[in-house]
Amino acid sequence: xxxxxxxxxxxxxxxxxxxxxxxxxxxxxxxxxxxxxxxxxxxxxxxxxxxxxxxxxxxxxxxxxxxxxxxxxxxxxxxxxxxxxxxxxxxxxxxxxxxxxxxxxxxxxxxxxxxxxxxxxxxxxxxxxxxxxxxxxxxxxxxxxxxxxxxxxxxxxxxxxxxxxxxxxxxxxxxxxxxxxxxxxxxxxxxxxxxxxxxxxxxxxxxxxxxxxxxxxxxxxxxxxxxxxxxxxxxxxxxxxxxxxxxxxxxxxxxxxxxxxxxxxxxxxxxxxxxxxxxxxxxxxxxxxx
Amino acid sequence: xxxxxxxxxxxxxxxxxxxxxxxxxxxxxxxxxxxxxxxxxxxxxxxxxxxxxxxxxxxxxxxxxxxxxxxxxxxxxxxxxxxxxxxxxxxxxxxxxxxxxxxxxxxxxxxxxxxxxxxxxxxxxxxxxxxxxxxxxxxxxxxxxxxxxxxxxxxxxxxxxxxxxxxxxxxxxxxxxxxxxxxxxxxxxxxxxxxxxxxxxxxxxxxxxxxxxxxxxxxxxxxxxxxxxxxxxxxxxxxxxxxxxxxxxxxxxxxxxxxxxxxxxxxxxxxxx
Amino acid sequence: xxxxxxxxxxxxxxxxxxxxxxxxxxxxxxxxxxxxxxxxxxxxxxxxxxxxxxxxxxxxxxxxxxxxxxxxxxxxxxxxxxxxxxxxxxxxxxxxxxxxxxxxxxxxxxxxxxxxxxxxxxxxxxxxxxxxxxxxxxxxxxxxxxxxxxxxxxxxxxxxxxxxxxxxxxxxxxxxxxxxxxxxxxxxxxxxxxxxxxxxxxxxxxxxxxxxxxxxxxxxxxxxxxxxxxxxxxxxxxxxxxxxxxxxxxxxxxxxxxxxxxxxxxxxxxxxxxxxxxxxxxxxxxxxxxxxxxxxxxxxxxxxxxxxxxxxxxxxxxxxxxxxxxxxxxxxxxxxxxxxxxxxxxxxxxxxxxxxxxxxxxxxxxxxxxxxxxxxxxxxxxxxxxxxxxxxxxxxxxxxxxxxxxxxxxxxxxxxxxxxxxxxx
Numbered sequence: 009x010x011x012x013x014x015x016x017x018x019x020x021x022x023x024x025x026x027x028x029x030x031x032x033x034x035x036x037x038x039x040x041x042x043x044x045x046x047x048x049x050x051x052x053x054x055x056x057x058x059x060x061x062x063x064x065x066x067x068x069x070x071x072x073x074x075x076x077x078x079x080x081x082x083x084x085x086x087x088x089x090x091x092x093x094x095x096x097x098x099x100x101x102x103x104x105x106x107x108x109x110x111x112x113x114x115x116x117x118x119x120x121x122x123x124x125x126x127x128x129x130x131x132x133x134x135x136x137x138x139x140x141x142x143x144x145x146x147x148x149x150x151x152x153x154x155x156x157x158x159x160x161x162x163x164x165x166x167x168x169x170x171x172x173x174x175x176x177x178x179x180x181x182x183x184x185x186x187x188x189x190x191x192x193x194x195x196x197x198x199x200x201x202x203x204x205x206x207x208x209x210x211x212x213x214x215x216x217x218x219x220x221x222x223x224x225x226x227x228x229x230x231x232x233x234x235x236x237x238x239x240x241x242x243x244x245x246x247x248x249x250x251x252x253x254x255x256x257x258x259x260x261x262x263x264x265x266x267x268x269x270x271x272x273x274x275x276x277x278x279x280x281x282x283x284x285x286x287x288x289x290x291x292x293x294x295x296x297x298x
Numbered sequence: 299x300x301x302x303x304x305x306x307x308x309x310x311x312x313x314x315x316x317x318x319x320x321x322x323x324x325x326x327x328x329x330x331x332x333x334x335x336x337x338x339x340x341x342x343x344x345x346x347x348x349x350x351x352x353x354x355x356x357x358x359x360x361x362x363x364x365x366x367x368x369x370x371x372x373x374x375x376x377x378x379x380x381x382x383x384x385x386x387x388x389x390x391x392x393x394x395x396x397x398x399x400x401x402x403x404x405x406x407x408x409x410x411x412x413x414x415x416x417x418x419x420x421x422x423x424x425x426x427x428x429x430x431x432x433x434x435x436x437x438x439x440x441x442x443x444x445x446x447x448x449x450x451x452x453x454x455x456x457x458x459x460x461x462x463x464x465x466x467x468x469x470x471x472x473x474x475x476x477x478x479x480x481x482x483x484x485x486x487x488x489x490x491x492x493x494x495x496x497x498x499x500x501x502x503x504x505x506x507x508x509x510x511x512x513x514x515x516x517x518x519x520x521x522x523x524x525x526x527x528x529x530x531x532x533x534x535x536x537x538x539x540x541x542x543x544x545x546x547x548x549x550x551x552x553x554x555x556x557x558x559x560x561x562x563x564x565x566x567x568x569x570x571x
Numbered sequence: 572x573x574x575x576x577x578x579x580x581x582x583x584x585x586x587x588x589x590x591x592x593x594x595x596x597x598x599x600x601x602x603x604x605x606x607x608x609x610x611x612x613x614x615x616x617x618x619x620x621x622x623x624x625x626x627x628x629x630x631x632x633x634x635x636x637x638x639x640x641x642x643x644x645x646x647x648x649x650x651x652x653x654x655x656x657x658x659x660x661x662x663x664x665x666x667x668x669x670x671x672x673x674x675x676x677x678x679x680x681x682x683x684x685x686x687x688x689x690x691x692x693x694x695x696x697x698x699x700x701x702x703x704x705x706x707x708x709x710x711x712x713x714x715x716x717x718x719x720x721x722x723x724x725x726x727x728x729x730x731x732x733x734x735x736x737x738x739x740x741x742x743x744x745x746x747x748x749x750x751x752x753x754x755x756x757x758x759x760x761x762x763x764x765x766x767x768x769x770x771x772x773x774x775x776x777x778x779x780x781x782x783x784x785x786x787x788x789x790x791x792x793x794x795x796x797x798x799x800x801x802x803x804x805x806x807x808x809x810x811x812x813x814x815x816x817x818x819x820x821x822x823x824x825x826x827x828x829x830x831x832x833x834x835x836x837x838x839x840x841x842x843x844x845x846x847x848x849x850x851x852x853x854x855x856x857x858x859x860x861x862x863x864x865x866x867x868x869x870x871x872x873x874x875x876x877x878x879x880x881x882x883x884x885x886x887x888x889x890x891x892x893x894x895x896x897x898x899x900x901x902x903x904x905x906x907x908x909x910x911x912x913x914x915x916x917x918x919x920x921x922x923x924x925x926x927x928x929x930x931x932x933x934x935x936x937x938x939x940x941x942x943x944x945x946x947x948x949x950x951x952x953x954x955x956x957x958x959x960x961x962x963x964x965x966x967x968x969x970x971x972x973x974x975x976x977x978x979x980x981x982x983x984x985x986x987x988x989x990x991x992x993x994x995x996x
Contacts, residue, residue, distance in 0.1 A: 017475045021391035022403060025384045025450065031429075032444025033410045036421035043421065049950075050420065051651060052670060096314065099307055112558065113315045119550050119561075121504045123522045124543045127529065131328070131341075131536065132321045134816040138341045142320065145342070157813035159972040172318065177565065184566025204303075233414040236506070243758060245963050246815050246972060252416055260645050261958055262950045263665060265420060272417030279412050360616075420649070427653040514638055514646060530641050531613045533820030 037276075043269035050265040062270035072271065075254045078163060078247070079231045085167035086227030089175050090220065097182030098208050111183070115176035122173075126240030129169045159247045166238050166248055173237070178223060185216040225286035229279045251275060322547070329353050329540040336537040353541035357528065361542050365517060366524035367549075373435055373509075373520065374502055377442040381498050382491050385449030390483050392450075393457040394465065411447050419511060426512055437512035438520075442502055449494040456490035457483070493564035496557060503550065521546055602632035603885035605658035605892060608640060608647060610875065613820075615639035622900050626892060633888045654882040658889040661706070661875035664957055665950075668697045668942035675702040676879040676886055678893065688897065689911055690873035693936045703876025704897040707908030709837035710869045710921055710931065711766040713857040714844055719832040720855075722746045728857050728867065728927050732800045735860035739809040742832045751804050752822055752831040755814035755966055761959030763836050764801060766870070768793050770859040773868035775935045782937075782944040785989045788981035795981065796861065798965055801835075802977045805969035814966060823847040827854070839874060841920040842907035855923045867929040871909050944995070952991035954984060 044062055046055040066072050100111055117125070132138040133155040140152040155165040189211060197207055213220075235252040238244055244253040252275070259268035328336060330345040330353070357363065392404060422441070423432075431437040464486070465478045473481065506522040513520070519527065525546050532538050554561065609615055615637050623635045638657060640646050647663050650656040651674055662675065677700040678684070684691045684701050695703040720726070723742040729735040739750035754760035769777040771793045781787055787794040804810055811817060811831075825831040827847030834840070838856055845851040858867035877896055879889040896902060903910045907920035917925070937944065949956040961984070967973040968980055 015397065018391040018395035018397045018400070021387045021475070021479070025388035025446075026403065026406075028384065028440070028444040028446070029406065029410060031425060032422065032441055033413060034406070035425055036418040037413055039421035039424065040418050051648065051666065053673060092314075096311070099311065104307070104311070108558075110311050110315060111562075112554070113318050115562075116551070116554060117318055119500055119504075119554055121506075121522055121525070121546050121550070123506050123526050124546050127525075127539060127543050128321050128325055130816065131325065131540070135813045136340070138321060138324045141341050154813040154815070156815040157972075159967070162815065172321070180562055180565050184562070229412070233416075235414075235416050242815060243756065245756065245758070246967060252414065255417055257960070258953075259420060260648065261955050261960060262953045263648075264950070264953075268417075269420070272414070275414055275417060276412070279414065283412055420652075423649060423652060427655075432650075432653050432655055511646075511649065514640060514650070516638060527612065527639075527641055531820070533818050534824055535820075 040269045040272055043265055044273050045270075046266045048265045049263040050259065051263070055266075058266065062267045063274075065267060066270055066274055072254070075249050075251050076232070078250050079234065081163040081167045082170060082231035082234050083228060085171050086231055087224075089171045089178055090223050090227065092171070093175055093178035094182050094216075094220070096179050097186050098212060101183060101186040102204070111180075114179050117173055118176035118180075120173070122236050123240065125169070125173055126237065129172075130241060133165055156242055157246065162242065162246050162248050166241060169237050169241070170234070181219065181223070182216065185219045186212055189215045221286075221289060225282060225289070229282045232278055232282070233275060325540045325543050328537050329544050331537045333535060333537060336535075353538045354545065356538050357532075357542035357545055360532070361528035361545075362516065362519050362524045363521075363542070363545055366519050366521045369435065369509075369513075369518055370503060370520045373438050373442070374499060376435075376439045377502055378495050378498060380439065380443045381446050381449045382494055384443060385446060385453045385494060386484060386487055386491075387479065388450045389453030389457050390479050393454055394462070394483075407447050407450060410445070415445070416507065419507075423511065431512070433513060433515050433518065435513065435518060438505075438509050441508050441512070442498070442505075446498070448501075449498055452493050452497070453487060453490050456487060456493075460486050489563075492560050496561050496564045499553075500550075597884050597886055599887055600632070601630050601887045601891045603888050604634040604636060605883070605885050605888050606636045606638060607892060608638050608643075608657040608660040610640060610643040610661060612639040612641055618905070622896070622902075625899075626895055629895070630888065630891055633885075633891070635892065654880075656880055658880055658883040658885055659877055659892050660880060662695050662703045662878045664875075665946070667947060668695070671695065671697045671702045672700075674881055676881050676883070676890070677702055678704065678879070678890070687913060689871075689909065689913055690876075690933075693934055694873045695876045695878070696936075697942065703878035704893055705873030705876050705903075705911045706896065707839065707874045707903035707906050708871055708911060709766070709839050709874055709908060710856070710871050710924060710929075711770055711837055712835075712859055712869055712924070713833050714826065714836050714838075714840045715833040715855055715857050716748075716826055716829050716831070716848075716853055717855040718853045719746050719748050719829045723832075729860040730862050730867075732796065732803070732860055735800065736803055736807060736809070739804060739833065740807065743809055746829075746832070748830055748832045749811050749825070750809040751833045751835070752817070752825065753801075753805070753810050753814055753966055754817050754819055754822055754834065755811075755963060756817040757819045758959040758963065760819065760834070760836060761801075761962040761966070762957045763959075764797055764962055765956045766837055766872075767797050767835070767859050769870040769932065769934060770868050771796050771861045771863075773863040773866070773930060773932060775932050778934055778945055779937050779941065782941060782948060782992075785992060786985040787988060788984045794984075797859075798962070798981070799977065800860075801962060802965050802969045805966050810966075810970075814970070829853070833857075837874075838920060839906060839908055842905075845907075845920075856921060858924060858927060858929045867924075867927055868932055869924060869929050871931045871933055873911070874908065947995045948988065948991045951995050952984075952987040954987060954991075 043055070045057060045059055047058045047061075048055040096110075096114055100107055104110065120128075135154060135157075139155060143149060143151045153161060156162050193211055194207060197211060202210070233252050234250045235256075238248045238250055239253055239256075242248045244250070244257065249257075251271070255268045255271040255275070258264050258271060324341040327344060328341065330348050330350050331339070332346075332350060332352070335343075335345055388407075392400065426432055426437050426441070429440070431440055460483075465482050468478045468482050503521065505520075506526065509518070509520045509523050510526065513523070525542050528542055529539060532542075609619065611619065619637055623637070626635055627633060643661070644663050644665060647656060647660060648665055651663070651666075656674075662671070666674065679701055680699050681691060681696055681701055682699070688704055689708055690705045691701045694705070695701070719742060720738070723738070723745040725738045725741060729738050742748055742750040768781065769775070774780070777793060781793070784792070786792075788798065789795055822831065822834070823843055824847045826834060826844050828849065841854055841856055844854045848854050858869050861867075877893040879886055879893060883889050897911045902908075904915070904918060907918045909917065909921070946956065954961045964973065964975075965977075965980060968975040968977065
């Protein structure tokens with residue numbers, strides 16, 4: 009009697025969380041697999057079975073993958089963001105005037121509503137907007153630009169917005185990691201005559217290496233599925249279309265739900281591969297902050 | 299440290315602060331301008347009258363901000379209570395018991411974090427619809443709970459640091475698992491609960507896509523969707539939109555100032571073991 | 572906590588049976604609360620509240636509730652996967668004719684309604700039945716600021732694309748206004764260019780022929796003419812300098828006050844532009860700059876159609892709204908559109924077209940089995956004719972943001988169209 013109870017107890021506790029997880033995450037994923045082998049238009053009651061045709065189409069249409077190039081901008085931005093976050097984390101983990109103020113300013117954008125951010129940056133980038141006016145004020149009039157209109161800068165502008173938004177999160181995470189290194193370690197190092205650079209190089213970096221490795225991989229998978237910022241700001245026009253936007257268009261503009269689902273499956277597999285690599289490179293580290 | 303390094307350090311900090319603040323400051327400036335002022339001045343030209351609140355009044359009333367705040371509040375309350383209960387129960391089960399399917403269950407939760415949400419929306423939509431939740435606040439609440447892996451993770455990390463002796467002692471006293479969970483585990487999880495409330499609270503307050511897709515009824519607008527819908531008819535009035543943006547950001551700012559320490563700790567706890 | 576478990580189990584239970592209760596039967600009387608979906612986010616709290624008052628005065632047992640939707644096409648299409656897509660709604664353009672019976676209540680046969688309402692012969696009908704009544708009707712062409720054009724010395728409508736380009740150039744040189752505004756960022760205004768088909772040839776079967784053509788972007792054909800004009804306008808720098816930051820609401824003020832001279836939009840836009848202009852008389856309407864047999868042509872067609880949801884619990888009330896909206900709301904006239912009820916006068920907004928002796932034409936019904944075929948081919952080819960996305964590509968190439976020539980794009984469009992035509996039946 010008692011033994012049976014023990015076996016059952018964890019399942020009782022897990023019943024609700026698992027039910028919710030299955031209903032709202034796995035059921036949709038399974039039906040997505042289901043849609044991906046049909047030619048469904050999203051509306052008609054019949055879903056014509058087409059087997060692997062959609063996957064074949066993805067494999068044989070290079071332009072569908074071409075949009076993944078756009079992810080490269082976000083990967084570069086993520087790298088810059090990681091370096092900046094690390095720099096400010098190190099600087100602010102030591103004694104600095106107005107430390108809390110700087111910390112708060114760097115972090116706060118992360119908390120702001122995405123729709124509000126979209127509007128703030130439309131105002132920022134539009135011709136004669138904040139950015140152009142600033143450049144004029146500091147005598148760099150020649151740099152004023154169609155930040156979203158020029159195909160050479162649009163993705164940098166959007167990726168820059170992404171840095172502005174997410175820098176704070178990386179920064180606070182690094183800060184936590186740097187501060188978790190015991191003070192005695194620095195004291196010992198200082199006794200040995202190490203300067204700040206040496207401390208950063210030989211104590212801090214190794215101490216937070218797992219976090220860095222992880223952030224890089226997260227940045228890669230995050231960059232593959234960029235959606236919100238370009239969708240709100242440009243709608244994917246002018247060469248800023250990402251893989252997810254192109255899947256969404258496939259579903260809701262051309263009504264090829266089957267093909268769009270297959271693209272989503274492919275994206276899911278890509279993310280899984282990246283995560284698998286992460287597990288190989290950085291074993292035994294679990295950070296799932298999305 | 300050398301003087302140059304110090305100067306560079308502060309220069310970089312001030313520079314970063316300017317970059318972070320500038321886009322927001324101009325919005326606050328624009329929000330105090332009259333339409334005429336806005337049309338005939340640059341982003342940095344100050345408004346003639348800082349006490350001009352007309353734009354805020356317009357944005358608040360015509361943007362349905364009150365409805366937005368009420369709905370966001372209701373959804374927050376239910377989702378957060380649910381998240382705490384569900385997350386802590388799951389974490390308790392996963393951390394304190396060994397059972398056959400434990401590995402599978404953990405794998406299921408981990409795998410779920412990797413599914414890019416936007417792409418499964420069509421299928422999710424069918425599920426929500428079948429449950430009769432479409433165009434109700436429950437749709438958002440259910441989805442926030444159903445995809446709630448972060449809070450389980452945070453609780454689990456925290457529980458690892460709680461010595462087992464405490465619940466074992468209670469078990470010896472004859473307490474069953476539910477009593478242990480309620481009397482021992484839940485009170486001990488208080489700091490983690492604060493973290494979950496903050497991390498989830500931010501995410502829910504800012505969520506756009508779920509309420510946008512599942513709650514089209516005007517009376518069910520939340521903060522994000524109210525702001526977004528408001529932009530359509532007022533698209534030409536940047537000074538009013540700016541006021542709307544400020545209205546949406548202010549509660550976040552107040553929460554941030556009040557809860558700074560908790561927020562930092564919460565996020566750090568969420569990310570490192 | 573126990574409640575949470577119960578809720579969870581309940582959720583699973585409901586899902587398994589797939590039913591969602593609350594089946595109170597339709598009484599068949601004009602009563603109950605109806606939800607009306609609309610795309611007019613801008614006037615839902617003003618003009619539409621007035622409609623509600625008048626309608627509820629006539630039918631005191633009905634309560635009307637509006638849901639104004641920003642991204643109407645996208646959102647409603649997803650919602651049509653549920654039963655909850657309002658009691659009255661505008662049929663999304665993406666719904667194929669053969670899908671109508673599955674979603675909407677027939678309002679009568681074509682024969683019954685064709686002597687009373689415009690557009691019911693060809694639009695949103697299937698198998699001889701009518702599924703929607705237009706909210707208003709539109710002519711196609713360009714809305715423009717007469718004052719600016721007059722300042723540039725142009726008073727007669729251009730008769731060829733070359734004359735049109737020359738006119739825009741004159742506007743640029745003499746007035747400093749932006750000659751033509753594309754509204755690129757919003758995408759849908761570029762889709763309005765698709766409405767111009769038929770105006771070039773003046774052929775009432777233009778759409779049917781489009782669906783039977785393997786290469787619509789070949790020199791001399793309508794799509795070639797329309798899209799070449801768009802390309803050339805942009806190429807010659809006669810459009811807004813940064814198309815990616817355009818703003819629809821703002822653009823109305825720009826045209827109204829003469830900072831922008833022209834836009835390619837249906838005639839529905841005239842009233843909105845007039846509202847943004849200091850003097851209504853500044854705003855006029857131009858036909859597409861081509862003539863057939865010495866005459867301009869414009870296509871007159873229905874705007875969105877009000878329809879009754881097949882799953883509505885208050886069909887009688889919903890139907891009453893659809894008919895009231897067409898017969899009594901006066902929406903079409905107030906919005907300066909072509910009236911939906913036959914026999915009513917053409918609106919003053921189109922006086923310019925009458926003055927230029929523009930010929931009105933309505934498309935003939937498609938042959939049986941080919942209803943909406945052009946749309947199906949367009950989607951299969953990922954061109955989506957009315958969406959504007961493929962014209963964003965043309966604008967990008969023309970302004971040098973994409974390294975493609977006009978010929979490259981047209982060849983690609985022809986190729987995809989032909990391939991899609993072979994698969995779509």
